[in-house]
Amino acid sequence: MTKHITILLLITALFWSCNGDEENPECKASDPDVMLMDIRDFTIQPGYLEALASVGALQNSFISFSSETSLVNLDELQNELKTSWKVWQTISPFEFGPATDISLRANVNTFPVDSFSVLQRIENQDFTLIANDTKGFPALDLLFNGIGNSDDATLELFTGAQSSDFKSYAQGVITDILLKIGQVNSAWEDGYGESFVTNTGFATGSSFSMYINSYIQDWEQIKRERIALPLGLLTFQTPLPERVECYYGGYSQELALAHAESHYAIYKSTDHLGIQELVEGVTNFTGNNGETLDETMVAKFELGIANLSVVPDPLSETVLSDFDIVNEAYLALQDMVVLMKTDMTSGLGISINFADNDGD
Amino acid sequence: MMATDFVKNIANKLTAEVAVFPLATFRVIFGALMLFSTIRFWYNGWIEDFYIAPSYFFSYWGLDWIIPYGPTFIYSLFILMALSAVGIMLGLFFRASSLLFFLSFTYIELIDKTTYLNHYYFVSLMAFLLLLTPAHRAFSIDSKLFPRIKSWTVPRWSILALECQIAILYFFAGVAKLNYDWLVNAQPMGLWLKSKADFPILGQLLVMEETAFIFSWAGMLFDICIAFLLFSKKLRPLAYLAVVVFHLLTHFLFPIGVFPWVMIGVTLIFFSADWHERGWRRVYGLCKTVWSSLIRVYTSDSMGNQTVNDKRTTPNYKLSTINYGLLSLLALHFTLQLLVPLRHHLSDENLYWTENGYRFSWRVMLMEKTGYLEFRVRNISTQKQNLVSIDEYFTAFQQRQLVTQPDMILQAAKVIARDYESQGIQVEVYADSFVSLNGKKHRPFVNPTVNLASLKIDQKRDWIVKYD
Numbered sequence: 001m002t003k004h005i006t007i008l009l010l011i012t013a014l015f016w017s018c019n020g021d022e023e024n025p026e027c028k029a030s031d032p033d034v035m036l037m038d039i040r041d042f043t044i045q046p047g048y049l050e051a052l053a054s055v056g057a058l059q060n061s062f063i064s065f066s067s068e069t070s071l072v073n074l075d076e077l078q079n080e081l082k083t084s085w086k087v088w089q090t091i092s093p094f095e096f097g098p099a100t101d102i103s104l105r106a107n108v109n110t111f112p113v114d115s116f117s118v119l120q121r122i123e124n125q126d127f128t129l130i131a132n133d134t135k136g137f138p139a140l141d142l143l144f145n146g147i148g149n150s151d152d153a154t155l156e157l158f159t160g161a162q163s164s165d166f167k168s169y170a171q172g173v174i175t176d177i178l179l180k181i182g183q184v185n186s187a188w189e190d191g192y193g194e195s196f197v198t199n200t201g202f203a204t205g206s207s208f209s210m211y212i213n214s215y216i217q218d219w220e221q222i223k224r225e226r227i228a229l230p231l232g233l234l235t236f237q238t239p240l241p242e243r244v245e246c247y248y249g250g251y252s253q254e255l256a257l258a259h260a261e262s263h264y265a266i267y268k269s270t271d272h273l274g275i276q277e278l279v280e281g282v283t284n285f286t287g288n289n290g291e292t293l294d295e296t297m298v299a300k301f302e303l304g305i306a307n308l309s310v311v312p313d314p315l316s317e318t319v320l321s322d323f324d325i326v327n328e329a330y331l332a333l334q335d336m337v338v339l340m341k342t343d344m345t346s347g348l349g350i351s352i353n354f355a356d357n358d359g360d
Numbered sequence: 361m362m363a364t365d366f367v368k369n370i371a372n373k374l375t376a377e378v379a380v381f382p383l384a385t386f387r388v389i390f391g392a393l394m395l396f397s398t399i400r401f402w403y404n405g406w407i408e409d410f411y412i413a414p415s416y417f418f419s420y421w422g423l424d425w426i427i428p429y430g431p432t433f434i435y436s437l438f439i440l441m442a443l444s445a446v447g448i449m450l451g452l453f454f455r456a457s458s459l460l461f462f463l464s465f466t467y468i469e470l471i472d473k474t475t476y477l478n479h480y481y482f483v484s485l486m487a488f489l490l491l492l493t494p495a496h497r498a499f500s501i502d503s504k505l506f507p508r509i510k511s512w513t514v515p516r517w518s519i520l521a522l523e524c525q526i527a528i529l530y531f532f533a534g535v536a537k538l539n540y541d542w543l544v545n546a547q548p549m550g551l552w553l554k555s556k557a558d559f560p561i562l563g564q565l566l567v568m569e570e571t572a573f574i575f576s577w578a579g580m581l582f583d584i585c586i587a588f589l590l591f592s593k594k595l596r597p598l599a600y601l602a603v604v605v606f607h608l609l610t611h612f613l614f615p616i617g618v619f620p621w622v623m624i625g626v627t628l629i630f631f632s633a634d635w636h637e638r639g640w641r642r643v644y645g646l647c648k649t650v651w652s653s654l655i656r657v658y659t660s661d662s663m664g665n666q667t668v669n670d671k672r673t674t675p676n677y678k679l680s681t682i683n684y685g686l687l688s689l690l691a692l693h694f695t696l697q698l699l700v701p702l703r704h705h706l707s708d709e710n711l712y713w714t715e716n717g718y719r720f721s722w723r724v725m726l727m728e729k730t731g732y733l734e735f736r737v738r739n740i741s742t743q744k745q746n747l748v749s750i751d752e753y754f755t756a757f758q759q760r761q762l763v764t765q766p767d768m769i770l771q772a773a774k775v776i777a778r779d780y781e782s783q784g785i786q787v788e789v790y791a792d793s794f795v796s797l798n799g800k801k802h803r804p805f806v807n808p809t810v811n812l813a814s815l816k817i818d819q820k821r822d823w824i825v826k827y828d
Contacts, residue, residue, distance in 0.1 A: 033558070200558035201556070201557075201559075204615065224749070233747045234749075236739055236745070237744045237745060281554075284799030287801060337732065338794045341732040342730045342732055342796035343796050343799075343801060345730045346551060346729075346796045346798075346799045349555030351760070353615045355406060356619070357477075357615050358616055358617075358725055
């Protein structure tokens with residue numbers, strides 16, 4: 001018996017001996033680590049930096065607009081808003097870790113904006129930003145694209161008696177976006193990035209599990225919040241046009257498309273390792289015509305993007321005028337959700353366990 | 361008369377007195393593990409997550425009155441459970457403690473199908489059997505408080521029943537692995553191991569296809585044989601080593617909770633009385649040294665001067681009505697234990713797909729299912745449709761279990777129908793759902809044209825799309 005116990009202890013010792021022993025090639029965690037480093041270095045952190053840069057540019061153009069409130073500068077401001085809102089779509093999928101800690105997505109992109117509250121706060125010179133639906137990109141959409149009935153009307157508000165209140169509010173919203181994205185970026189730079197690449201494996205709480213599950217949830221949001229909701233699929237076929245992402249600017253479809261395309265780009269991660277390499281390793285799956293899971297996903301991505309790209313903007317009008325074209329896009333996005341939640345989840349072994357599990 | 365003699369003979373054998381030691385060890389270890397398990401459950405925040413956060417609970421048929429009744433009730437129940445586990449461990453008011461533990465534990469497990477685990481079911485059964493035994497006759501506070509119950513022996517059935525229950529768990533778990541996917545495709549083992557590349561040292565070994573086959577077959581053989589090996593005196597040490605290695609491996613590889621420790625603990629009961637006696641003497645010796653060096657007060661009767669072996673003879677025993685009653689109860693219990701895991705044979709459905717008869721059958725770590733589910737309700741008067749997301753009604757944990765389990769889907773559909781009804785809208789409820797089984801391409805699961813709200817809860821599962 002003593003002999004057995006010795007052997008057992010030796011085995012246990014072997015299990016643990018590698019912890020922290022990075023020099024030993026036997027102990028080096030293999031591919032997954034490398035892949036997480038690629039995901040961090042080529043996808044996530046550049047994404048945050050680009051978002052910061054584009055919101056920074058938005059801030060600069062707002063400063064120009066504030067000092068010289070002209071139609072040209074308003075036009076420039078509106079363009080910068082659109083650009084940075086689109087860049088936001090590329091980091092929206094990373095709602096885990098530092099982003100979850102401060103609810104980044106809800107802070108930056110809760111729609112529809114509560115226009116009544118925003119205007120009331122401006123009226124009361126109350127520039128504290130507490131409720132998520134009074135700030136973020138949708139609030140800027142209201143302020144820069146929609147508050148007047150035309151660009152001239154908007155200009156008037158930013159030059160009229162209350163102009164400084166409007167400016168303060170808008171500046172506050174931009175600063176808040178910068179601050180929130182900046183916080184998450186700093187967290188990644190100050191240690192989370194390090195722990196991200198060493199938190200290997202696919203178990204619940206591992207980096208892969210968090211990264212891919214948040215990616216899936218974010219894709220579901222395109223389908224649900226951006227398309228199904230305004231189309232009336234959740235309200236007994238009564239469309240809710242005001243629930244689109246960008247109601248005032250009228251480019252919700254463009255944003256949804258940018259969102260879907262950024263998901264596809266993250267999936268492919270051309271020139272570096274990403275989700276596609278993981279999915280290529282899934283062997284159990286055989287499609288109806290013998291295709292692999294990766295081939296199936298690529299086809300569905302392209303179908304979803306194709307169907308979404310033919311939906312005309314403004315989406316708020318299309319949901320009222322052409323149910324079918326929006327619904328086609330919805331269905332393609334939905335197929336993708338099914339693939340992600342069943343085959344991809346099983347194949348990669350990233351099912352989330354909420355408790356102990358002894359098998360399904 | 362022959363038959364009666366036969367029964368009498370068996371009854372006599374089962375009620376013959378044997379040494380208490382294995383049962384006492386079991387009682388202490390079981391109590392300690394249950395205390396640990398309760399504290400761990402609480403510490404993980406699961407009381408809040410599983411019994412307070414949800415708005416609805418997936419109750420078992422006819423047991424819909426078993427609900428948490430608010431935070432105070434459920435927390436009190438957990439406190440009661442922890443205290444009664446201590447009672448079991450120390451042998452303090454053992455009868456009451458073991459009964460209360462069994463009741464509180466089982467009550468909690470019956471609240472929501474979401475939390476069903478074979479090892480919780482196992483704990484309930486062990487607690488039930490334990491409460492029938494006189495496991496407090498020695499090494500217990502009861503035996504100091506009430507000296508008349510003190511004895512170094514217990515009836516043989518009280519140890520045998522626990523051993524048999526353990527054997528049933530392993531054996532049926534092994535038999536359940538005798539299926540095509542497990543043995544021929546090494547699935548879902550292959551799927552699970554493939555994500556273990558980062559495992560220290562063994563990572564590259566674990567992801568090899570051969571390893572999945574070795575694990576699948578070894579697991580099956582282990583489960584089927586282990587109880588028999590544990591019963592064998594000669595092979596027991598080796599068998600127990602296998603138990604330890606097997607369960608440690610599952611502990612390191614899978615998020616299986618306290619189950620490995622429970623099994624490593626409870627299987628000790630298979631060891632001989634002598635083995636346990638030696639253990640107790642060592643523990644007592646140690647404690648005595650500690651005690652006497654601290655305070656030279658404790659002098660009550662330890663085992664020291666007892667001549668245990670003298671008391672191990674079987675008295676000329678006359679079977680009491682109580683004993684007959686107990687033995688009949690056990691006979692009934694084990695008959696059910698042998699039949700219940702086989703009940704799925706009554707149905708011609710694919711067990712892994714429709715899960716009719718899946719629970720309470722020792723199907724442990726047997727399949728990998730992932731699913732997608734969205735409900736569609738149709739307003740009966742306007743015929744307009746509405747998509748209903750399950751996250752409006754159920755917690756993430758409930759959703760994870762719900763999407764692949766037909767009886768839960770049906771219950772969820774009824775919850776949604778009732779909710780709309782309460783708003784004055786009569787609806788039909790349909791489900792769009794897809795499930796992937798053991799990593800194969802997802803297939804449609806619920807028939808999307810069936811109004812689930814109209815189905816009876818025990819309806820034959822023909823509303824699940826057939827799996828060919």
